[in-house]
Amino acid sequence: MIVRTPVFLIICLAVGAAVFGLSLEVGNDYVFFAGYVILQYVVLSTAWNILGGYCGYVNFGTAAFFALGAYSTVAIYKLIGDNDLPHIMPMPALMLVGGVVSGIVGFGMGYLTLRLRGAFFSIATLALAVVLQTLIVNWDFVGGSRGAYVIRPEEMPFIGSYVRYLFLMMLLLAIGAIVIARLIERSKLGYGFATIRDDELAAEALGVPTLRLKLIATTISGALMGMAGAPFPYYIGYLQPDSTFALDYAVNSIAMPLIGGTTSWVGPLIGTILLGTLQQVATVTISSAVNLLIVGCLLVGFVIIAPNGIIGLVHTYLQRREEDFVGRRHVSADAPGTVP
Amino acid sequence: MIFSFDLLINAIVSGILIGGFYAAVTSGVSLAFGILDIVNIAHPAFIILGSYVSYIINATFGFDPILTSIVVTPLFYALGAGIYQIYYLSFEKRGQESLRGLAFFFGLLFITEVSLVLYFGVDYRYVNAPYIGPTWHFGDLDVPLRILVPFAMSMLMIGVLQLILTRTFIGRAIMAVAQDQLALRLMAIDPIRIKRIAFGISIATASLAGAFLIIIQPVEPSVGRQYIGRVFAICVLGGLGSMPGAVIAAMLVGIVESLTSTFYGPSWAPAVSFGFLLLTLAVRPAGLMGR
Numbered sequence: 001m002i003v004r005t006p007v008f009l010i011i012c013l014a015v016g017a018a019v020f021g022l023s024l025e026v027g028n029d030y031v032f033f034a035g036y037v038i039l040q041y042v043v044l045s046t047a048w049n050i051l052g053g054y055c056g057y058v059n060f061g062t063a064a065f066f067a068l069g070a071y072s073t074v075a076i077y078k079l080i081g082d083n084d085l086p087h088i089m090p091m092p093a094l095m096l097v098g099g100v101v102s103g104i105v106g107f108g109m110g111y112l113t114l115r116l117r118g119a120f121f122s123i124a125t126l127a128l129a130v131v132l133q134t135l136i137v138n139w140d141f142v143g144g145s146r147g148a149y150v151i152r153p154e155e156m157p158f159i160g161s162y163v164r165y166l167f168l169m170m171l172l173l174a175i176g177a178i179v180i181a182r183l184i185e186r187s188k189l190g191y192g193f194a195t196i197r198d199d200e201l202a203a204e205a206l207g208v209p210t211l212r213l214k215l216i217a218t219t220i221s222g223a224l225m226g227m228a229g230a231p232f233p234y235y236i237g238y239l240q241p242d243s244t245f246a247l248d249y250a251v252n253s254i255a256m257p258l259i260g261g262t263t264s265w266v267g268p269l270i271g272t273i274l275l276g277t278l279q280q281v282a283t284v285t286i287s288s289a290v291n292l293l294i295v296g297c298l299l300v301g302f303v304i305i306a307p308n309g310i311i312g313l314v315h316t317y318l319q320r321r322e323e324d325f326v327g328r329r330h331v332s333a334d335a336p337g338t339v340p
Numbered sequence: 341m342i343f344s345f346d347l348l349i350n351a352i353v354s355g356i357l358i359g360g361f362y363a364a365v366t367s368g369v370s371l372a373f374g375i376l377d378i379v380n381i382a383h384p385a386f387i388i389l390g391s392y393v394s395y396i397i398n399a400t401f402g403f404d405p406i407l408t409s410i411v412v413t414p415l416f417y418a419l420g421a422g423i424y425q426i427y428y429l430s431f432e433k434r435g436q437e438s439l440r441g442l443a444f445f446f447g448l449l450f451i452t453e454v455s456l457v458l459y460f461g462v463d464y465r466y467v468n469a470p471y472i473g474p475t476w477h478f479g480d481l482d483v484p485l486r487i488l489v490p491f492a493m494s495m496l497m498i499g500v501l502q503l504i505l506t507r508t509f510i511g512r513a514i515m516a517v518a519q520d521q522l523a524l525r526l527m528a529i530d531p532i533r534i535k536r537i538a539f540g541i542s543i544a545t546a547s548l549a550g551a552f553l554i555i556i557q558p559v560e561p562s563v564g565r566q567y568i569g570r571v572f573a574i575c576v577l578g579g580l581g582s583m584p585g586a587v588i589a590a591m592l593v594g595i596v597e598s599l600t601s602t603f604y605g606p607s608w609a610p611a612v613s614f615g616f617l618l619l620t621l622a623v624r625p626a627g628l629m630g631r
Contacts, residue, residue, distance in 0.1 A: 058439055058442045060446065120621060122442055123381070123569075123576075124617060126381065126569060127569035130565075130614060145607070247450075250446075251446060254446060289454055289457050290458070292450055293454040296449075299450075300444055303430070304426065304430040304444070307430075307434070
């Protein structure tokens with residue numbers, strides 16, 4: 001069954017509308033606060049998977065790209081002033097700016113390190129987070145190490161509280177990210193990415209423009225992460241370097257696709273919904289430190305025991321059942337009459 | 341600002357001393373990443389583990405932290421050998437080390453760090469030893485023993501490591517694993533066993549480096565993160581798998597960091613190592629003394 005992209009987009013929008021409707025039905029704004037975080041991780045893990053899952057290049061710098069998006073919003077906010085911003089620059093425009101900034105940085109990083117072995121790229125992304133954090137800490141215009149306050153507008157027309165509006169924006173971005181990921185997966189680009197993941201040398205020898213493809217992947221991936229970060233200052237209200245550059249983002253955006261399964265867009269989505277919900281529950285009931293421990297253990301457990309994630313497990317299960325079925329039919333064909 | 345000669349000399353000397361310590365931190369990564377091709381980004385977490393082991397024993401029995409760390413190296417060696425066995429069976433054997441192996445070590449980093457946070461909290465811990473207080477003065481030059489002792493021990497440790505690698509049978513076998521596994525197999529040596537030993541040694545160095553760290557500065561579980569970028573920058577700058585290269589690179593990074601924090605303020609220092617890393621990757625990816 002092949003669903004064409006426009007149809008898929010409509011299905012996604014319908015599911016999105018249902019999610020939003022159900023959240024409204026609950027009537028409690030906490031649902032939007034918690035849901036926003038999960039949606040944000042849907043975007044981050046899908047974006048990570050475009051580079052990590054499709055091309056096989058591990059990015060440890062999710063926090064860096066995310067924070068770039070968040071801090072471009074803060075910079076614009078400081079530049080324009082708090083009262084006029086929502087009128088001059090609506091949220092989609094801010095997301096776009098964040099996306100462009102992160103996309104450019106992603107491209108630059110990729111250009112410097114992707115010509116070398118994969119591990120160098122991973123290490124460089126890890127270090128990128130440290131350096132950007134240093135720059136932000138020393139940049140007083142966006143608050144420096146003290147952090148920056150962003151005043152959230154009280155109400156939005158038609159929707160109600162501002163957090164609902166943010167939730168809606170993130171929902172749309174998540175749908176966008178999933179559609180992009182699925183589109184890439186089924187296009188020539190996706191096959192190019194897969195050749196890089198499976199055997200880069202062979203791909204290069206066959207004339208696949210590996211460097212260009214990898215740069216496209218880092219740019220798209222970085223841009224999506226930046227877009228996910230752009231509304232964050234409005235969500236949190238007080239942006240501070242330590243929490244914005246937290247490694248939590250990196251470990252979550254790696255764990256979610258790996259737990260779900262990295263080869264298709266479904267994997268990060270499943271992983272995020274499971275792990276994100278689990279974390280929200282664990283944060284409320286136990287503590288936020290424990291929930292990182294859970295993520296770490298699940299990540300290690302899954303990469304050792306189920307390398308292809310939940311999708312892989314389901315796939316093997318279905319295949320085995322099919323084999324059983326076919327096997328049984330063979331038996332019955334060989335010896336008719338023995339089967340009751 | 342008035343340029344002061346004393347300040348410059350002091351900054352350079354303390355940079356060299358700190359650099360020696362960085363070299364000790366890097367030696368384990370240099371062994372794992374440079375020679376065995378295992379990207380162990382959890383190494384700094386094991387160093388913090390080493391710090392905490394020294395801290396516990398120092399706080400309960402009052403033993404010397406460095407002596408303690410030498411005594412517990414077999415435990416760290418066993419830990420490293422165990423981790424390599426898991427890594428080999430789950431990733432190297434299946435040829436999946438690039439994506440899942442990296443994620444595995446990243447997960448280990450988090451498990452170690454969060455476990456320490458849950459058990460000890462995020463308070464800074466420190467050790468007591470006779471050489472932590474005093475400072476030697478040479479004219480205008482101040483040399484705190486708290487940094488001099490770890491420096492000397494680091495140099496000693498790297499010297500011993502280098503001797504093991506170049507003079508003993510096992511050491512030469514480790515160097516050979518990096519070059520040609522098949523040839524090693526043809527000489528009836530099991531490359532997996534050699535790699536297991538080498539990774540064990542790599543983690544064993546973390547025990548010592550951890551003790552040095554907690555002597556130099558108070559430690560809390562997330563301090564290790566600051567070392568991830570630094571350590572790999574030094575490793576790449578020095579040339580993968582070269583111990584002398586790592587020492588020179590470590591001192592270079594130490595000096596530049598120390599000068600930066602003296603003349604521009606300590607908040608800029610973390611950017612130095614990354615600057616070095618990017619510069620090396622762009623200009624000379626083989627590093628200073630690359631093979």
